[in-house]
Amino acid sequence: MEEIPLTRLRPGEKALVAVLPAARRDLARLLAFGILPGTEISILQTFPVYVLAVGHTILAIDKEIAASIKIGRP
Amino acid sequence: MQRSIILVGAPNVGKSVIFNNLTGKYVNVSNYPGTTVEVARGYARIGGVPCEIVDTPGIYSLATVTDEERVTREFLLAGQPDLVVHVADAKNLARSLPFTLSLIDAGLPVVLVLNLIDEAAAAGLAFDTAGLADLLGIPVVATAAVRKIGLDRLRSVIAAPRPRPQPPFLLSPDLEAAAAAVVDRLGARRPAARILALLLLAGDPASHALLKNDPAYAGIAAAAQAAVARSPQPLALRIAAERQVQADRLAAAATRHGPAGRRRLAGFLDRLTRHPLTGIPILALVLYWGLYKFVGGFGADVLVDYIDENVFTRVITPAVDYACRQWVPWEWLRSLLAGDYGLFTLGLRYAVAIVLPIVGTFFLAFALLEDCGYLPRLAMLVDGLFKQFGLNGRAVIPVTLGLGCGTMAVFVVRTLETRRERILATFLLSLTIPCSAQLGVVLAILAGDGRSVALWAAFILAVFILAGWLTARLLPGERSPFYIELPPLRLPDPANVIHKAYTRMIWYFVEIIPVFFLASFLLWLGDRSGLLTYIIKAVEPLMAGLGLPAATAQIFLLGFFRRDYGTAGLYDMAAAGLLDSRQLLVAAVALTLFVPCLAQFMVIVKERGPVAAAVMTLIIAAVAMAAAWVANLIAPLFI
Ligand SMILES: Nc1nc2c(ncn2[C@@H]2O[C@H](COP(=O)(O)OP(=O)(O)OP(=O)(O)O)[C@@H](O)[C@H]2O)c(=O)[nH]1
Numbered sequence A: 001m002e003e004i005p006l007t008r009l010r011p012g013e014k015a016l017v018a019v020l021p022a023a024r025r026d027l028a029r030l031l032a033f034g035i036l037p038g039t040e041i042s043i044l045q046t047f048p049v050y051v052l053a054v055g056h057t058i059l060a061i062d063k064e065i066a067a068s069i070k071i072g073r074p
Numbered sequence B: 001m002q003r004s005i006i007l008v009g010a011p012n013v014g015k016s017v018i019f020n021n022l023t024g025k026y027v028n029v030s031n032y033p034g035t036t037v038e039v040a041r042g043y044a045r046i047g048g049v050p051c052e053i054v055d056t057p058g059i060y061s062l063a064t065v066t067d068e069e070r071v072t073r074e075f076l077l078a079g080q081p082d083l084v085v086h087v088a089d090a091k092n093l094a095r096s097l098p099f100t101l102s103l104i105d106a107g108l109p110v111v112l113v114l115n116l117i118d119e120a121a122a123a124g125l126a127f128d129t130a131g132l133a134d135l136l137g138i139p140v141v142a143t144a145a146v147r148k149i150g151l152d153r154l155r156s157v158i159a160a161p162r163p164r165p166q167p168p169f170l171l172s173p174d175l176e177a178a179a180a181a182v183v184d185r186l187g188a189r190r191p192a193a194r195i196l197a198l199l200l201l202a203g204d205p206a207s208h209a210l211l212k213n214d215p216a217y218a219g220i221a222a223a224a225q226a227a228v229a230r231s232p233q234p235l236a237l238r239i240a241a242e243r244q245v246q247a248d249r250l251a252a253a254a255t256r257h258g259p260a261g262r263r264r265l266a267g268f269l270d271r272l273t274r275h276p277l278t279g280i281p282i283l284a285l286v287l288y289w290g291l292y293k294f295v296g297g298f299g300a301d302v303l304v305d306y307i308d309e310n311v312f313t314r315v316i317t318p319a320v321d322y323a324c325r326q327w328v329p330w331e332w333l334r335s336l337l338a339g340d341y342g343l344f345t346l347g348l349r350y351a352v353a354i355v356l357p358i359v360g361t362f363f364l365a366f367a368l369l370e371d372c373g374y375l376p377r378l379a380m381l382v383d384g385l386f387k388q389f390g391l392n393g394r395a396v397i398p399v400t401l402g403l404g405c406g407t408m409a410v411f412v413v414r415t416l417e418t419r420r421e422r423i424l425a426t427f428l429l430s431l432t433i434p435c436s437a438q439l440g441v442v443l444a445i446l447a448g449d450g451r452s453v454a455l456w457a458a459f460i461l462a463v464f465i466l467a468g469w470l471t472a473r474l475l476p477g478e479r480s481p482f483y484i485e486l487p488p489l490r491l492p493d494p495a496n497v498i499h500k501a502y503t504r505m506i507w508y509f510v511e512i513i514p515v516f517f518l519a520s521f522l523l524w525l526g527d528r529s530g531l532l533t534y535i536i537k538a539v540e541p542l543m544a545g546l547g548l549p550a551a552t553a554q555i556f557l558l559g560f561f562r563r564d565y566g567t568a569g570l571y572d573m574a575a576a577g578l579l580d581s582r583q584l585l586v587a588a589v590a591l592t593l594f595v596p597c598l599a600q601f602m603v604i605v606k607e608r609g610p611v612a613a614a615v616m617t618l619i620i621a622a623v624a625m626a627a628a629w630v631a632n633l634i635a636p637l638f639i
């Protein structure tokens, strides 16, 4: 399995989170939204910021955080 | 004995709606995360038991980041409440349960409220609350707070004897051993020792800071560090992952899935407001209809004229005049009450006839925007621009609120993460964001000429961008990343919109009346003693430098007390035809940028400290004058 940054995904795509950012703050934020390795996310939009759906939560994050999340590609 | 009940949970799940229902008080309810920024208390007798109920700012987890989140956490861990009501969004049960588990972990008596059950039902979700209650060992109540469903059940749970604290949900043995080692050093009797230990293991800086001065801290930190060193993965991640596994299992056992209803329109509008190609035109429409037409046109023009002419010119002013002539023998008192700077003619009239209608219409329009859930979408659209100012999209919420009242907005700046962001946002708010009273008056006096309005708006926008860009470079430092949860678009509840606008208007009115009276009293005093003529003479060269008549000095003096008050003075001068269109524009620019009003200044002192407040005010006064000078130079090119 290959790990690529979330920013490589296009709107409409789904993926499983593989690696979360190491920075404590960003990590704490994502964990609080229930985003963990193995969580399925779908991309709704990529500009001007990234919009993700995680379960029934819709989350907007900037490119920096999005780039620090790695997703698994089979 | 009075029981203390504390409402906690993630932002925007309906804690404040529940608080309002339980206590009969009103705290703001809006459809975006971060509405409540201060703890609110209310009292009620619930099932015969006297209760103190506390509403708190929303937090996503106990590992907190912003100031207002820290408040909630301290309340929880140090306050020893009799009951903690964890309000959760039923749609996101699996995401919410880790927080419930950590509250149980802290040894707190917890009730879980699954709110927004109506939205969950629409999404095809149903819950076995009794089953979940058994699994968790705590009461679980399903509610739809805005429809008052399930609240009686919640009341009976609150009135019931205090639930016994539950044993914690254990993590894997090595994590438990690490936690036990830290608890050992902390002293097992310390309240919430176990949760504190887990936070320390996860490297939560606030928890470390809390214990810095504890004599045992060295040992505590060493125990935590040893565990961190042994683990190949960050402990924060491991603890969260194990918690999530437990939460997922509980949620799966308690949730029944049915067919989801389709909300086509909401989904369509959601995409429209999110996408820049449609979102920016929508923003323009919102500004045009909401701000220009409704606040500027209806509020500042129609309503102000109506109240000024029909209430003041016809009724109050003649009545006060008459009363003065009949019963007040002293000339000085007559002029204090009804003279040029009289308490009634100036103070009350400006407040009631000019400021109130404008502020009222603004708050009404703003409440609609807040309640439908538009603001978080606006935040994501402007994130890129705000990044240039050292801020991120989240700052759009205090900034738009500042278009209503800068004083309220400075409070809301708390929701920004870093100190630098809070200073930058406070500065931009104080310098460039006109409050609704100013905005309305400026729109009304410039309204005769569309070009003037456009020029004024372009000028203020340019100063906003330039000042933001410059200060971000002069004040280097950390910027926090942008993230915001987008709540579903919701149909605003008219009762809430009206109640919120009304509460803010009353707050505003109570805030301004004494200042308006004080200011007109001081002006009256200055006028009688001749000091005013002297001051106006003294600043005459400054006014002349801006191409303004000397009398304009007076509105700047008023502006020192309140910007809206000064702008109201400008309204009068414009109505009397004392200024030409270039002078109106220059005066409008200067007053818009001019020093924050007294109330806002006080709040800045409180929130950012006296030094920051004083420095900002000086810079702002200088920038305002410089900008007005530039406006005076370039205005002839356009008008
Ligand atoms: N449909 C529906 N909407 C609800 C319900 N409860 C709350 N809301 C809406 O949810 C939004 C948030 O409500 P608040 O009470 O402000 O939420 P809060 O938890 O206090 O939020 P913060 O103060 O930001 O932490 C508002 O728009 C409410 O009208 C509910 O049971 N059903």
Ligand SMILES: [Mg+2]
Pocket: B015, B016, B017, B028, B029, B035, B036, B056, B057, B058
């Ligand atoms: Mg609230």
